[in-house]
Amino acid sequence: MRTKLKLMHESMTTFVTMCLLLTLCLVGSVQAQNATEGSSSNAPRYNFSPVNQYNLDLMGKYWNPILDHVSERSGVRLNLRLGRTSSETTAAVLAGDSDFTFTNHLFSPEHTKLRWRVFARRNGPPVSGQIVVQVQSPIKALSELEGKTVAFPGTDALLAYKVPLAQFNEQRINVVSVFGGNIDAAFSQLLAGRADAAGSNSQMVAEYTARENRKLRVLWSSPPFNDLALMVSPRVPLVHTQAVAKAFLGMHEDPVGKQVLENASNTIKSKTQLFFIAATDAEYDAYRDFYRRYPVRLH
DSSP states (O other), rough: OHHHHHHHHHEEEEEEHHHHHHHHHHHHHHHHHHHHHHHHHOEEEEEEOOOSOOOHHHHHHHHHHHHHHHHHHHSSSSOOOSSSSSSHHHHHHTTTOEEEEESSSSSSSHHHHHHHHHEEESSSSOOEEEEEEETSSSOOOOOTTTEEEEEEEEEOOOIIIHHHHHHHTTTOOOOOEEEOOOOOHHHHHHHTTTEEEEEEEHHHHHHHHHTTOOEEEEEOOOBOOOOOHHHHHHHHTHHHHHHHHHHHHHHGHHHHHHHHHHHHHHHOSSSSSEEEEEOEEEEGGHHHHHHHOGGGGGO
8 A cells, every 4th residue: 555655756847847847938939939939029020011012912912022031131220101092102111100111202392391212212213104995995196185084093202293294294185194093093093984084104004904804005205214212311320321221222232132132123023133232312313303393283
């Protein structure tokens, strides 16, 4: 009997010891997880608001993997923040709701006073503002759009709205403007027959026709401008700006980042494998020159 009790005591002792060890392991695991989560939550966070070039679903598919990679490499968390339209997104940027953006909406005289700074752009070729029609449209010249309906993404779109509108004004062509909220929506209005032409830029025309397997005909193109700029608010500390810039600029040399960029380019059907290169404010003087040449109401 004593031997049996002794064995039972030893078994119970072993069981309790194992339970204690298991508990310590679980506590250690939770503490390690909490420490990791705490470290992540302590990372500086900023909203990133790129202008709505595509529909919201495609915007997310393009930008979220890029921002995840940049956040991981820089230690600065960038969260995608989009309005329903390009105008809403720009309004959020101007209201101070975001501190990083990808845009060409901040080069007007009143917006340059906000002191946002260019730090990068994509490597793609210069882009032009364009007026396009369906390939079977009988319209052959801008003058034939007199009194016709033209679809635009929004009033803030420089290449897709302000530059074409300035051309219409120069030629004294009166058109009825309708707005889709982004360039994809403007194309949809054109293809659905609700507009006779659409304002866009050369890059968006090429990508949209490739994605949707549709054909559009260009009526008019502007002189070239650099692609949109990656810009940062003056509120962001320099050390955070430098970390984010380094992560963007190093993506195409990082095996993981390179794959993210290739996937992103394929998602939008870009003819160029796009990546980010360093840029300065001076590279966007063409935008400032445009605002100096045309009336305040285009700003």
